[in-house]
Amino acid sequence: MIIYGAPSQRSSILPFNIRGIQHYDMGVLLDTMGIAVRTGQHCTQPIMDALHVSGTVRASIALYNNRTDMDKLAYGVQRAVKMLKR
Amino acid sequence: MAGIQENQQALSSDFSLLTNWEEKYEFLIEMGLDLPEMDAEKKVDKNLVKGCQSSVWFDISCQNGTLSFEADSDSLVVKGLVAVLDRLFNHQPAKDVLTADLSIFDELGLWRHISSQRSNGLTAMMAHLKAAAAECLTEEN
Numbered sequence: 001m002i003i004y005g006a007p008s009q010r011s012s013i014l015p016f017n018i019r020g021i022q023h024y025d026m027g028v029l030l031d032t033m034g035i036a037v038r039t040g041q042h043c044t045q046p047i048m049d050a051l052h053v054s055g056t057v058r059a060s061i062a063l064y065n066n067r068t069d070m071d072k073l074a075y076g077v078q079r080a081v082k083m084l085k086r
Numbered sequence: 087m088a089g090i091q092e093n094q095q096a097l098s099s100d101f102s103l104l105t106n107w108e109e110k111y112e113f114l115i116e117m118g119l120d121l122p123e124m125d126a127e128k129k130v131d132k133n134l135v136k137g138c139q140s141s142v143w144f145d146i147s148c149q150n151g152t153l154s155f156e157a158d159s160d161s162l163v164v165k166g167l168v169a170v171l172d173r174l175f176n177h178q179p180a181k182d183v184l185t186a187d188l189s190i191f192d193e194l195g196l197w198r199h200i201s202s203q204r205s206n207g208l209t210a211m212m213a214h215l216k217a218a219a220a221e222c223l224t225e226e227n
Binding site: 022024025028029032039040054083084086 | 107108111112115119139140160161162163164
Protein backbone atom coordinates (compact mmCIF):
# COMPACT_ATOMS: atom_id res chain seq x y z
CA MET A 1 0.00 0.00 0.00
CA ILE A 2 1.28 3.45 -0.89
CA ILE A 3 -0.05 6.27 1.28
CA TYR A 4 0.48 9.72 -0.22
CA GLY A 5 1.27 12.96 1.53
CA ALA A 6 3.38 13.98 4.50
CA PRO A 7 2.26 12.11 7.66
CA SER A 8 3.20 14.98 9.99
CA GLN A 9 1.03 17.39 8.00
CA ARG A 10 -1.84 15.08 7.17
CA SER A 11 -5.20 15.68 8.78
CA SER A 12 -7.95 13.11 8.35
CA ILE A 13 -7.53 12.68 4.60
CA LEU A 14 -5.94 9.40 3.57
CA PRO A 15 -5.11 9.08 -0.15
CA PHE A 16 -3.69 5.69 -1.11
CA ASN A 17 -3.12 3.13 -3.84
CA ILE A 18 -2.37 -0.56 -3.81
CA ARG A 19 0.41 -1.50 -6.22
CA GLY A 20 -1.03 -3.22 -9.30
CA ILE A 21 -4.64 -2.27 -8.56
CA GLN A 22 -6.48 0.49 -10.37
CA HIS A 23 -7.92 3.04 -7.92
CA TYR A 24 -11.34 2.89 -9.57
CA ASP A 25 -11.55 -0.89 -9.15
CA MET A 26 -10.77 -0.54 -5.46
CA GLY A 27 -13.42 2.17 -5.16
CA VAL A 28 -16.20 0.18 -6.80
CA LEU A 29 -15.57 -2.90 -4.66
CA LEU A 30 -15.46 -0.83 -1.46
CA ASP A 31 -18.67 0.85 -2.61
CA THR A 32 -20.31 -2.56 -2.98
CA MET A 33 -19.29 -3.30 0.63
CA GLY A 34 -20.96 -0.08 1.77
CA ILE A 35 -17.70 1.83 2.24
CA ALA A 36 -17.66 5.29 0.66
CA VAL A 37 -14.33 6.53 -0.70
CA ARG A 38 -13.51 8.91 -3.50
CA THR A 39 -11.39 7.75 -6.42
CA GLY A 40 -9.71 9.54 -9.29
CA GLN A 41 -7.73 12.74 -9.53
CA HIS A 42 -9.71 14.77 -6.97
CA CYS A 43 -9.42 17.84 -9.24
CA THR A 44 -5.66 17.92 -8.48
CA GLN A 45 -4.20 16.83 -11.81
CA PRO A 46 -0.82 18.61 -11.28
CA ILE A 47 -0.29 16.70 -8.02
CA MET A 48 -1.26 13.42 -9.67
CA ASP A 49 1.27 14.18 -12.45
CA ALA A 50 3.95 14.96 -9.85
CA LEU A 51 3.18 11.66 -8.10
CA HIS A 52 3.19 9.83 -11.47
CA VAL A 53 -0.20 8.24 -10.80
CA SER A 54 -3.45 8.32 -12.76
CA GLY A 55 -5.41 8.76 -9.53
CA THR A 56 -5.76 7.58 -5.94
CA VAL A 57 -8.34 6.15 -3.59
CA ARG A 58 -9.13 8.68 -0.86
CA ALA A 59 -10.70 7.89 2.48
CA SER A 60 -11.91 11.05 4.18
CA ILE A 61 -12.34 10.37 7.87
CA ALA A 62 -14.79 12.64 9.66
CA LEU A 63 -15.90 13.31 13.23
CA TYR A 64 -18.70 10.77 12.99
CA ASN A 65 -16.44 7.87 11.95
CA ASN A 66 -15.40 5.47 14.67
CA ARG A 67 -13.03 2.57 15.19
CA THR A 68 -15.52 0.11 13.68
CA ASP A 69 -15.59 2.15 10.46
CA MET A 70 -11.79 2.06 10.31
CA ASP A 71 -11.78 -1.71 10.84
CA LYS A 72 -14.39 -2.08 8.09
CA LEU A 73 -12.22 0.00 5.75
CA ALA A 74 -9.13 -2.10 6.51
CA TYR A 75 -11.07 -5.34 6.06
CA GLY A 76 -12.72 -4.03 2.89
CA VAL A 77 -9.36 -3.09 1.35
CA GLN A 78 -7.96 -6.56 2.14
CA ARG A 79 -11.04 -8.23 0.65
CA ALA A 80 -10.86 -6.10 -2.52
CA VAL A 81 -7.13 -6.83 -2.87
CA LYS A 82 -7.89 -10.58 -2.76
CA MET A 83 -10.43 -10.13 -5.54
CA LEU A 84 -8.31 -7.86 -7.73
CA LYS A 85 -4.72 -8.96 -7.24
CA ARG A 86 -3.65 -11.16 -10.16
CA MET B 87 -22.66 -18.28 -35.03
CA ALA B 88 -25.06 -17.66 -32.15
CA GLY B 89 -27.05 -14.42 -32.25
CA ILE B 90 -27.34 -11.75 -29.55
CA GLN B 91 -30.40 -13.43 -28.04
CA GLU B 92 -28.62 -16.79 -27.69
CA ASN B 93 -25.51 -15.07 -26.30
CA GLN B 94 -27.70 -13.32 -23.76
CA GLN B 95 -29.29 -16.60 -22.68
CA ALA B 96 -25.87 -18.28 -22.34
CA LEU B 97 -24.59 -15.41 -20.20
CA SER B 98 -27.73 -15.44 -18.03
CA SER B 99 -27.24 -19.15 -17.50
CA ASP B 100 -23.60 -18.60 -16.42
CA PHE B 101 -24.54 -15.82 -14.03
CA SER B 102 -27.51 -17.70 -12.58
CA LEU B 103 -25.06 -19.99 -10.80
CA LEU B 104 -23.59 -17.05 -8.90
CA THR B 105 -25.41 -16.20 -5.72
CA ASN B 106 -23.86 -12.99 -4.37
CA TRP B 107 -22.22 -9.78 -5.60
CA GLU B 108 -18.75 -11.05 -4.72
CA GLU B 109 -19.07 -14.12 -6.93
CA LYS B 110 -20.55 -11.99 -9.71
CA TYR B 111 -17.69 -9.50 -9.57
CA GLU B 112 -15.11 -12.29 -9.44
CA PHE B 113 -16.67 -13.89 -12.49
CA LEU B 114 -16.80 -10.52 -14.26
CA ILE B 115 -13.11 -9.91 -13.48
CA GLU B 116 -12.23 -13.41 -14.77
CA MET B 117 -14.14 -12.69 -17.98
CA GLY B 118 -12.16 -9.47 -18.40
CA LEU B 119 -8.87 -11.26 -17.85
CA ASP B 120 -9.79 -13.78 -20.54
CA LEU B 121 -10.13 -11.00 -23.12
CA PRO B 122 -7.09 -10.85 -25.40
CA GLU B 123 -4.67 -7.97 -24.68
CA MET B 124 -5.17 -5.06 -27.05
CA ASP B 125 -2.08 -3.85 -28.92
CA ALA B 126 -0.68 -0.64 -27.44
CA GLU B 127 -0.84 1.15 -30.81
CA LYS B 128 -4.62 0.67 -30.85
CA LYS B 129 -4.99 2.44 -27.50
CA VAL B 130 -5.25 5.85 -29.14
CA ASP B 131 -7.61 8.78 -28.70
CA LYS B 132 -9.79 7.87 -31.68
CA ASN B 133 -10.59 4.51 -30.02
CA LEU B 134 -11.15 5.98 -26.57
CA VAL B 135 -14.76 5.93 -25.33
CA LYS B 136 -15.81 9.32 -24.02
CA GLY B 137 -17.86 9.41 -20.83
CA CYS B 138 -16.03 6.71 -18.88
CA GLN B 139 -14.05 7.58 -15.75
CA SER B 140 -11.54 4.84 -16.48
CA SER B 141 -9.93 4.47 -19.90
CA VAL B 142 -11.79 2.19 -22.34
CA TRP B 143 -10.72 1.61 -25.92
CA PHE B 144 -12.75 0.03 -28.73
CA ASP B 145 -11.15 -0.72 -32.09
CA ILE B 146 -14.19 -1.40 -34.25
CA SER B 147 -14.35 -2.69 -37.80
CA CYS B 148 -17.23 -3.38 -40.18
CA GLN B 149 -17.30 -6.03 -42.87
CA ASN B 150 -20.34 -7.03 -44.90
CA GLY B 151 -22.64 -5.46 -42.34
CA THR B 152 -21.02 -7.32 -39.42
CA LEU B 153 -19.51 -5.42 -36.54
CA SER B 154 -16.28 -6.74 -35.02
CA PHE B 155 -14.21 -5.17 -32.30
CA GLU B 156 -11.29 -5.46 -29.95
CA ALA B 157 -11.62 -3.68 -26.64
CA ASP B 158 -9.68 -3.08 -23.46
CA SER B 159 -9.69 -1.03 -20.27
CA ASP B 160 -7.18 -0.09 -17.59
CA SER B 161 -9.75 -1.13 -14.96
CA LEU B 162 -10.32 -4.84 -14.32
CA VAL B 163 -13.98 -4.39 -13.42
CA VAL B 164 -14.65 -2.26 -16.52
CA LYS B 165 -12.74 -4.80 -18.60
CA GLY B 166 -15.21 -7.37 -17.26
CA LEU B 167 -18.11 -5.23 -18.45
CA VAL B 168 -16.32 -4.90 -21.80
CA ALA B 169 -16.06 -8.72 -21.90
CA VAL B 170 -19.85 -8.97 -21.44
CA LEU B 171 -20.33 -6.60 -24.40
CA ASP B 172 -17.80 -8.68 -26.33
CA ARG B 173 -19.73 -11.90 -25.70
CA LEU B 174 -23.03 -10.28 -26.63
CA PHE B 175 -22.20 -8.09 -29.60
CA ASN B 176 -18.86 -8.99 -31.17
CA HIS B 177 -19.12 -10.37 -34.74
CA GLN B 178 -22.85 -9.63 -34.81
CA PRO B 179 -24.86 -7.95 -37.60
CA ALA B 180 -24.69 -4.17 -37.17
CA LYS B 181 -28.49 -3.95 -37.54
CA ASP B 182 -28.92 -6.20 -34.47
CA VAL B 183 -26.41 -4.22 -32.41
CA LEU B 184 -28.26 -1.05 -33.34
CA THR B 185 -31.54 -2.33 -31.84
CA ALA B 186 -30.01 -4.08 -28.80
CA ASP B 187 -30.39 -2.75 -25.28
CA LEU B 188 -28.65 -3.13 -21.93
CA SER B 189 -31.49 -4.98 -20.17
CA ILE B 190 -29.15 -7.97 -19.92
CA PHE B 191 -27.30 -6.19 -17.11
CA ASP B 192 -30.55 -6.14 -15.13
CA GLU B 193 -31.11 -9.79 -15.88
CA LEU B 194 -27.58 -10.70 -14.77
CA GLY B 195 -28.23 -8.91 -11.49
CA LEU B 196 -25.31 -6.60 -12.18
CA TRP B 197 -27.11 -3.32 -12.68
CA ARG B 198 -27.96 -2.74 -9.02
CA HIS B 199 -24.31 -3.33 -8.08
CA ILE B 200 -22.95 -0.91 -10.64
CA SER B 201 -22.44 2.62 -9.36
CA SER B 202 -24.14 5.43 -11.27
CA GLN B 203 -20.79 6.53 -12.72
CA ARG B 204 -20.09 3.01 -13.95
CA SER B 205 -23.57 2.63 -15.41
CA ASN B 206 -23.02 5.95 -17.21
CA GLY B 207 -19.80 4.46 -18.56
CA LEU B 208 -21.63 1.35 -19.69
CA THR B 209 -24.25 3.48 -21.43
CA ALA B 210 -21.39 5.41 -23.08
CA MET B 211 -19.80 2.14 -24.30
CA MET B 212 -23.13 0.99 -25.71
CA ALA B 213 -23.68 4.36 -27.42
CA HIS B 214 -20.18 4.07 -28.91
CA LEU B 215 -20.99 0.59 -30.31
CA LYS B 216 -24.35 1.74 -31.65
CA ALA B 217 -22.77 4.74 -33.38
CA ALA B 218 -20.30 2.36 -35.05
CA ALA B 219 -23.17 0.02 -36.00
CA ALA B 220 -25.08 2.93 -37.59
CA GLU B 221 -21.95 3.95 -39.51
CA CYS B 222 -21.45 0.35 -40.60
CA LEU B 223 -24.99 0.19 -41.99
CA THR B 224 -24.54 3.51 -43.80
CA GLU B 225 -21.35 2.19 -45.43
CA GLU B 226 -23.20 -0.91 -46.55
CA ASN B 227 -26.05 1.01 -48.22
